[in-house]
Amino acid sequence: MAPTISSDLLIADVVKKYPGSERIFTKHGVGCAGCNISKVETIAQGAAGHGKAVGMSLDALLDDLNAFADTGKLPPGTPEQPKGTNTMTAQAGIKNVIAVMSGKGGVGKSLVAGLLAVGLRRHGFRVGILDGDITGPSIPRMFGVRGKPGVHGQKLLPSMTQTGIGIISMNLLLPSEEEAVIWRGPMVSGAIRQFFTDVEWGDLDYLIVDLPPGTSDAPLTVMQALPVTGTILVTTPQALATMVVTKAVRLVKQLGGDILGVVENMAYVEMPESRERIEVFGPSQGLKLVIASGAPLLARVPIDPLIAHLADNGKIEEYRSPQFEELQHNFLALAPLKEPSPG
Numbered sequence: 209m210a211p212t213i214s215s216d217l218l219i220a221d222v223v224k225k226y227p228g229s230e231r232i233f234t235k236h237g238v239g240c241a242g243c244n245i246s247k248v249e250t251i252a253q254g255a256a257g258h259g260k261a262v263g264m265s266l267d268a269l270l271d272d273l274n275a276f277a278d279t280g281k282l283p284p285g286t287p288e289q290p291k292g293t294n295t296m297t298a299q300a301g302i303k304n305v306i307a308v309m310s311g312k313g314g315v316g317k318s319l320v321a322g323l324l325a326v327g328l329r330r331h332g333f334r335v336g337i338l339d340g341d342i343t344g345p346s347i348p349r350m351f352g353v354r355g356k357p358g359v360h361g362q363k364l365l366p367s368m369t370q371t372g373i374g375i376i377s378m379n380l381l382l383p384s385e386e387e388a389v390i391w392r393g394p395m396v397s398g399a400i401r402q403f404f405t406d407v408e409w410g411d412l413d414y415l416i417v418d419l420p421p422g423t424s425d426a427p428l429t430v431m432q433a434l435p436v437t438g439t440i441l442v443t444t445p446q447a448l449a450t451m452v453v454t455k456a457v458r459l460v461k462q463l464g465g466d467i468l469g470v471v472e473n474m475a476y477v478e479m480p481e482s483r484e485r486i487e488v489f490g491p492s493q494g495l496k497l498v499i500a501s502g503a504p505l506l507a508r509v510p511i512d513p514l515i516a517h518l519a520d521n522g523k524i525e526e527y528r529s530p531q532f533e534e535l536q537h538n539f540l541a542l543a544p545l546k547e548p549s550p551g
């Protein structure tokens with residue numbers, strides 16, 4: 209397979225597409241990757257002009273750049289980011305990025321990501337959802353969104369939901385919903401990074417990111433590649449016993465991230481007549497969850513046939529319930545931005 213980054217690309221384009229890569233240029237002696245000259249200079253020209261004096265190798269530079277493009281990891285010896293620079297300036301309009309994570313699949317991570325977005329939108333915030341679950345994207349179906357993303361210049365435009373939430377998902381780009389994506393981890397994280405940098409998100413108060421499931425490479429590199437403000441952890445009562453939650457918590461903390469809150473989904477079923485609550489997946493682990501994560505419990509969401517019905521029919525924006533109110537209320541209480549920004 210041909211490498212992603214070749215020497216005939218403009219330095220400026222590479223830096224724009226792979227934020228952070230300017231530090232790799234610096235490492236190899238092509239110091240002013242952000243300066244004006246680089247806008248018209250290819251990597252080969254830049255190397256010839258700036259790098260010769262320090263005896264740099266164009267091949268070594270390209271190897272480092274391609275490794276970064278594939279894995280999102282900066283090579284050893286990369287200098288620290290100079291103070292006062294922001295690698296994510298391409299998306300300066302996004303105020304907060306909230307990552308929704310779960311230790312394992314099927315616990316309702318996508319549902320909670322969707323509900324958080326719906327709740328924020330109801331409160332007047334400008335919201336987008338980045339469906340980072342490349343191999344199992346479920347956000348568009350939940351919102352009944354089918355329209356292909358539009359194109360604006362070099363960028364994609366998110367498809368809009370009924371209430372005005374912008375969505376980008378692999379599902380919207382594939383020819384049919386049934387199409388399977390079988391990708392290696394590095395390609396997944398590359399795609400998600402592009403969903404962030406190559407999409408015209410506009411001004412957003414919150415971008416909700418539905419992370420790939422699990423605690424493997426995929427969610428990890430996403431957390432590293434995006435400027436995540438805080439993480440919401442979703443689990444079921446059952447999951448705590450299997451250590452996945454502890455693992456997920458450790459992962460976020462290792463990356464220096466902040467767990468804003470935890471959501472216990474499928475906590476119980478309420479009988480329609482008697483209102484009796486049956487804890488299908490065992491007793492609530494809410495307290496243990498709070499101890500394990502060091503973060504507050506935002507809500508215990510019951511198994512609700514209405515959720516399943518609305519999610520299957522693309523109408524999740526119509527969902528209302530006391531527990532959902534509680535989730536919104538508690539999220540806003542600790543959210544980084546409590547009022548919609550004007551405009």
Ligand SMILES: Nc1ncnc2c1ncn2[C@@H]1O[C@H](COP(=O)(O)OP(=O)(O)O)[C@@H](O)[C@H]1O
Nearest residue numbers: 313314315316317318319510511512515516519
């Ligand atoms: N509280 C709930 N009540 C009813 N159905 C739910 C609930 N949470 C999730 N579901 C359903 O369970 C399935 C899995 O949820 P999903 O959010 O896709 O999980 P994940 O993203 O963690 O794999 C979906 O069909 C979803 O609609």
Ligand SMILES: [Mg+2]
Nearest residue numbers: 317318341346
């Ligand atoms: Mg999902």
